[in-house]
Amino acid sequence: MELTRRNMLVISSGTALTAALGALPAFASMTDDEIAKITGGADTAEGAITLTAPEIAENGNTVPIEVAAPGATMVALFADGNPTPKVATIKFGPLNPTNAASTRIRLAGTQNVVAIAQMEDGTFQKASANVKVTIGGCGG
Amino acid sequence: MISRRDFLQVGMAASALYGTSGFGQWARLAAQQKLTQDQLLQFETFGNVSLIHITDIHAQLKPIYFREPSVNLGVGGNKGKVPHVTGADFRKLYGIDDGSPSHYALSSGDFSALAQEYGRVGGLDRVATVINSIRADRPDAILLDGGDTWHGSYTCYQTQGQDMVNVMNALNPDAMTFHWEFTLGSDRVAELVESLPFAALGQNIFDAEWDEPTELFPPYKMFERGGTKIAVIGQAFPYMPIANPGWMFPEYAFGIRDENMQAMVDEVRAAGAECVVVLSHNGFDVDKKMATVVSGIDVILSGHTHDALPEPALSGETIIVPSGSNGKFVSRVDLDIRDGRMMGYRHKLIPIFSDVITPDPEVAGLIDEQRAPYEAEMSEVIGRTDSLLYRRGNLNGTWDDLICDALLSERDAEIALSPGVRWGPSLIPGQDITREDIWNVTSMTYGKAYRTEMTGEFLKVVLEDVADNIFNPDPYYQQGGDMVRTGGLGYTIDVSKPQGSRISDMTLLKTGEPIDPARAYMIAGWASVNEDTEGPQIWDVVESHIAKMGTVSVGENNSVKVTGT
Numbered sequence: 001m002e003l004t005r006r007n008m009l010v011i012s013s014g015t016a017l018t019a020a021l022g023a024l025p026a027f028a029s030m031t032d033d034e035i036a037k038i039t040g041g042a043d044t045a046e047g048a049i050t051l052t053a054p055e056i057a058e059n060g061n062t063v064p065i066e067v068a069a070p071g072a073t074m075v076a077l078f079a080d081g082n083p084t085p086k087v088a089t090i091k092f093g094p095l096n097p098t099n100a101a102s103t104r105i106r107l108a109g110t111q112n113v114v115a116i117a118q119m120e121d122g123t124f125q126k127a128s129a130n131v132k133v134t135i136g137g138c139g140g
Numbered sequence: 141m142i143s144r145r146d147f148l149q150v151g152m153a154a155s156a157l158y159g160t161s162g163f164g165q166w167a168r169l170a171a172q173q174k175l176t177q178d179q180l181l182q183f184e185t186f187g188n189v190s191l192i193h194i195t196d197i198h199a200q201l202k203p204i205y206f207r208e209p210s211v212n213l214g215v216g217g218n219k220g221k222v223p224h225v226t227g228a229d230f231r232k233l234y235g236i237d238d239g240s241p242s243h244y245a246l247s248s249g250d251f252s253a254l255a256q257e258y259g260r261v262g263g264l265d266r267v268a269t270v271i272n273s274i275r276a277d278r279p280d281a282i283l284l285d286g287g288d289t290w291h292g293s294y295t296c297y298q299t300q301g302q303d304m305v306n307v308m309n310a311l312n313p314d315a316m317t318f319h320w321e322f323t324l325g326s327d328r329v330a331e332l333v334e335s336l337p338f339a340a341l342g343q344n345i346f347d348a349e350w351d352e353p354t355e356l357f358p359p360y361k362m363f364e365r366g367g368t369k370i371a372v373i374g375q376a377f378p379y380m381p382i383a384n385p386g387w388m389f390p391e392y393a394f395g396i397r398d399e400n401m402q403a404m405v406d407e408v409r410a411a412g413a414e415c416v417v418v419l420s421h422n423g424f425d426v427d428k429k430m431a432t433v434v435s436g437i438d439v440i441l442s443g444h445t446h447d448a449l450p451e452p453a454l455s456g457e458t459i460i461v462p463s464g465s466n467g468k469f470v471s472r473v474d475l476d477i478r479d480g481r482m483m484g485y486r487h488k489l490i491p492i493f494s495d496v497i498t499p500d501p502e503v504a505g506l507i508d509e510q511r512a513p514y515e516a517e518m519s520e521v522i523g524r525t526d527s528l529l530y531r532r533g534n535l536n537g538t539w540d541d542l543i544c545d546a547l548l549s550e551r552d553a554e555i556a557l558s559p560g561v562r563w564g565p566s567l568i569p570g571q572d573i574t575r576e577d578i579w580n581v582t583s584m585t586y587g588k589a590y591r592t593e594m595t596g597e598f599l600k601v602v603l604e605d606v607a608d609n610i611f612n613p614d615p616y617y618q619q620g621g622d623m624v625r626t627g628g629l630g631y632t633i634d635v636s637k638p639q640g641s642r643i644s645d646m647t648l649l650k651t652g653e654p655i656d657p658a659r660a661y662m663i664a665g666w667a668s669v670n671e672d673t674e675g676p677q678i679w680d681v682v683e684s685h686i687a688k689m690g691t692v693s694v695g696e697n698n699s700v701k702v703t704g705t
Contacts, residue, residue, distance in 0.1 A: 050399075052399055054395045054396075055378075055395070055396060055614075055616045055617055056379055056382055056395075056617060056619075058348075058381040058382060058386060058393055058394070058395070059381070059386070064351050064393075102351075110639075132608075132617055134382060134605055134608075134609065135601070135602070135605050
């Protein structure tokens with residue numbers, strides 16, 4: 001028997017992953033609720049803002065994401081598979097030259113990262129990216 | 141008006157019709173037993189620029205046998221599309237005659253018999269002859285190495301890649317990109333890269349801490365050739381820290397980063413590049429998708445998934461040229477670049493038939509020099525095989541069946557797991573198995589054979605996770621390996637289903653009982669990406685098993701059933 005503590009941790013994190021996947025719809029609806037609070041139920045358009053995230057996370061505990069939202073006054077970020085989906089709210093002042101921000105977030109499992117931007121004219125824009133969190137494998 | 145896409149398609153049709161790739165003619169030549177080096181190398185020089193592509197050599201300095209897969213399943217939009225066409229279907233698609241040299245080089249079926257007839261393939265001394273011949277036509281041809289060069293053999297392991305660097309330097313490449321090289325560890329990679337007399341490229345190799353490009357791996361290099369400017373952009377394997385042990389190169393982050401690829405294409409175009417070439421280790425389907433997402437790429441030289449196609453594939457307005465693996469093929473791509481764009485191309489995938497192509501004496505001597513200190517231990521005969529031993533295929537291969545058997549018996553386990561890597565030459569029935577042969581299919585810097593308990597439930601999670609790395613319908617979520625191989629475990633896989641519902645009917649073969657999700661099973665495996673894996677090296681486990689067997693026979697493996705194809 002050579003089951004090391006690390007193997008044990010890896011195994012249990014794999015189990016947590018399945019659990020998180022199973023519970024995903026509940027978290028996703030929490031995200032919808034949070035988004036509705038911000039938009040007041042108004043429609044969200046797509047195309048004006050860009051969310052950049054890896055397709056597969058190299059480390060689910062620190063996933064680099066970047067949002068570019070020209071013409072936005074505010075961007076709210078959500079991770080719809082996390083127990084607490086709210087990630088960050090970023091406000092851009094009038095002197096901000098780029099209206100872009102980047103950070104690293106922790107993801108409990110494979111899920112969508114969602115950005116909601118409030119534009120200068122009060123309308124809302126949305127962008128999302130599916131980020132896969134995998135237990136690792138064997139590449140060619 | 142003829143669009144650029146139409147134009148490229150016409151080029152491809154012409155190559156099929158007139159056999160500029162040379163494939164149509166070989167069957168007849170071979171029937172007459174007249175296949176010669178001149179015919180393999182025959183090429184009407186075209187345009188003003190030549191590219192030479194070789195990739196995924198996996199440290200195979202000497203000629204080997206390499207059987208192409210008989211199972212290569214495409215999913216989503218790639219179902220039934222090349223390279224997911226094999227055997228007789230592949231030959232029909234390209235008009236290749238049964239029993240011809242192209243059949244042997246490019247497709248599965250009758251492999252053992254054809255191997256007797258046509259002999260071994262590859263050998264970097266033969267590759268050198270081909271490159272020299274192309275350079276005789278076009279002295280300023282650009283030679284590009286797609287990576288997976290410094291990994292995969294006894295001498296490469298012992299010299300930490302130095303043997304490959306020495307021999308490749310003699311071929312004088314212009315640029316290279318990377319994958320398995322990083323499993324030498326970041327210090328050794330830096331040491332070797334700094335010594336290279338050519339460019340080490342990777343637009344997607346970033347500093348992990350700052351998420352910024354690195355100095356060691358520039359994104360691209362500009363070449364002035366044939367009166368024009370060509371940019372070569374490097375694309376390393378995107379999923380290195382996931383598919384391989386990230387702890388060996390923690391300073392680096394990767395990813396596809398197609399937004400940065402677009403920025404680099406735009407940057408080189410603005411700097412005057414009339415032709416943009418991507419030297420890629422993405423894998424074929426990822427390259428195909430990237431060509432539709434990123435605009436302005438003329439040619440993708442495609443590596444990683446080890447596919448070899450007799451003609452380029454067209455995706456959007458980009459031609460994709462996959463050049464096989466293990467030193468078995470060299471691609472020559474001649475380009476006509478005028479008035480700021482690529483106006484046409486001519487392509488030939490040159491199979492390196494080692495008995496037909498004369499070795500370059502200088503490189504042959506250099507190869508022998510690298511091998512000499514290890515020749516005695518490498519050439520030791522451990523056993524003999526009655527069966528064809530091969531690895532490539534989505535679900536299993538006889539080499540992995542043998543490795544799994546070794547793990548089950550030498551490590552006293554109920555179930556064995558062997559990674560779905562795509563490298564590893566084949567052995568034909570009647571061949572001796574030398575220590576070198578065993579290392580060719582097992583050598584790596586994280587080869588320890590672990591032994592651990594897993595519950596049936598977790599085992600399913602593992603299989604589902606790996607299956608999604610190959611059968612996710614979006615190529616950007618595919619890592620380019622084959623399915624993990626199992627010993628002592630049977631299952632059914634529906635490749636059309638989403639993650640979590642592909643695997644069913646898991647059965648412990650020893651008892652025929654269904655796998656119990658709650659029970660713990662003793663698992664033996666190798667190539668764990670975890671840092672503190674313990675156990676003997678896999679090559680020692682396999683050697684011990686083969687030595688006990690003497691002569692090995694590997695029967696047909698029907699323990700994995702596939703549906704949804």
